Amino acid sequence: MKLTVRGEYALRALTHLGLRHSPKVIQISVISTAENIPKRFLEQILNDLRTGGFVESRRGVAGGYRLAKPPEKIVIASVIRHIEGALAPIGCVSENYYEKCNCPDEARCALRSIMKEVRDSIAHLLEKTTLADLVARAEKLRSTDPADADFVI
Amino acid sequence: MKLTVRGEYALRALTHLGLRHSPKVIQISVISTAENIPKRFLEQILNDLRTGGFVESRRGVAGGYRLAKPPEKIVIASVIRHIEGALAPIGCVSENYYEKCNCPDEARCALRSIMKEVRDSIAHLLEKTTLADLVARAEKLRSTDPADADFVI
DNA sequence: AGAATCTCGATCCATTCAATCAAGGATTCG
DNA sequence: CGAATCCTTGATTGAATGGATCGAGATTCT
Numbered sequence: 001m002k003l004t005v006r007g008e009y010a011l012r013a014l015t016h017l018g019l020r021h022s023p024k025v026i027q028i029s030v031i032s033t034a035e036n037i038p039k040r041f042l043e044q045i046l047n048d049l050r051t052g053g054f055v056e057s058r059r060g061v062a063g064g065y066r067l068a069k070p071p072e073k074i075v076i077a078s079v080i081r082h083i084e085g086a087l088a089p090i091g092c093v094s095e096n097y098y099e100k101c102n103c104p105d106e107a108r109c110a111l112r113s114i115m116k117e118v119r120d121s122i123a124h125l126l127e128k129t130t131l132a133d134l135v136a137r138a139e140k141l142r143s144t145d146p147a148d149a150d151f152v153i
Numbered sequence: 154m155k156l157t158v159r160g161e162y163a164l165r166a167l168t169h170l171g172l173r174h175s176p177k178v179i180q181i182s183v184i185s186t187a188e189n190i191p192k193r194f195l196e197q198i199l200n201d202l203r204t205g206g207f208v209e210s211r212r213g214v215a216g217g218y219r220l221a222k223p224p225e226k227i228v229i230a231s232v233i234r235h236i237e238g239a240l241a242p243i244g245c246v247s248e249n250y251y252e253k254c255n256c257p258d259e260a261r262c263a264l265r266s267i268m269k270e271v272r273d274s275i276a277h278l279l280e281k282t283t284l285a286d287l288v289a290r291a292e293k294l295r296s297t298d299p300a301d302a303d304f305v306i
Numbered sequence: 307a308g309a310a311t312c313t314c315g316a317t318c319c320a321t322t323c324a325a326t327c328a329a330g331g332a333t334t335c336g
Numbered sequence: 337c338g339a340a341t342c343c344t345t346g347a348t349t350g351a352a353t354g355g356a357t358c359g360a361g362a363t364t365c366t
Binding site: 328331332333 | 337341
């Protein structure tokens with residue numbers, strides 16, 4: 001699994017929405033400045049998250065985005081799969097995005113068997129983690145180290 | 154971590170050499186045809202593995218490649234790091250290829266804390282796996298399912 | 307109507323990947 | 337020695353991907 005900037009932005013935006021989860025919507029520009037994400041790019045990403053069913057939008061003057069379901073129901077693995085594609089380090093061990101590789105005999109490929117284990121450990125971790133966990137961590141981390149916490153330039 | 158075709162080829166070539174580990178060298182063209190890897194490309198990759206200290210070469214008529222050290226000493230994580238770069242899914246949690254990310258506060262980034270766990274589980278798995286393990290798996294897999302094993306077209 | 311905001315497709319540029327090519331050196335065998 | 341064989345190095349190509357921006361259109365509120 002490789003998380004591109006796109007995926008990173010998606011998860012950071014979701015965390016932002018999760019921390020302020022409510023029926024009220026939040027504008028792209030607010031998230032953009034708070035999270036330091038290029039606005040136009042974030043636009044694309046939020047739209048993508050919408051078609052994936054993770055957020056919902058409201059247009060017009062008081063428009064913006066909010067989560068489409070409670071944070072506990074948003075599984076990180078699903079988000080990454082939707083934005084980035086396979087979790088697996090190589091196509092031939094992916095469950096959701098399988099691709100045949102060109103090795104002589106896939107069923108007896110030793111590399112494949114190792115990579116399968118890598119995939120499983122990644123998937124296991126990310127399947128059990130939800131946006132609620134991310135939000136909880138964010139809240140916990142926010143309160144740590146209050147000494148430096150004030151040093152925001 | 155994402156394994157490109159380049160890394161896949163590198164590990165398959167190493168496995169090939171590992172299965173036939175001896176002072177005698179094996180030619181590029183032999184590995185190329187046996188493993189179904191484009192010869193010119195494999196040339197590049199083996200050369201790269203040589204500068205990484207994983208294999209050594211012998212020139213001339215009876216030239217070729219062999220492992221530079223016993224399979225037990227060749228750690229898969231090192232190979233992947235040399236060929237592909239970071240194991241971590243995102244730069245800001247990489248131990249060997251750290252890159253700062255643009256989130257407002259890296260030390261309190263919830264995403265980073267999750268990705269750190271992913272990185273650790275990947276690294277743990279690949280650090281403890283050596284080429285000897287890969288070879289052992291290959292040998293074990295070779296003997297399974299002997300019914301279909303003969304059907305090589 | 308008009309302003310604010312999301313929507314959606316087109317486009318751009320830089321980088322990476324996979325692969326090939328070309329020229330040259332080194333080595334060994336006969 | 338000379339030729340075959342093979343490694344070495346660097347350049348290059350073509351396709352795909354990633355990051356980002358733009359512009360016009362649709363929607364909603366006031």
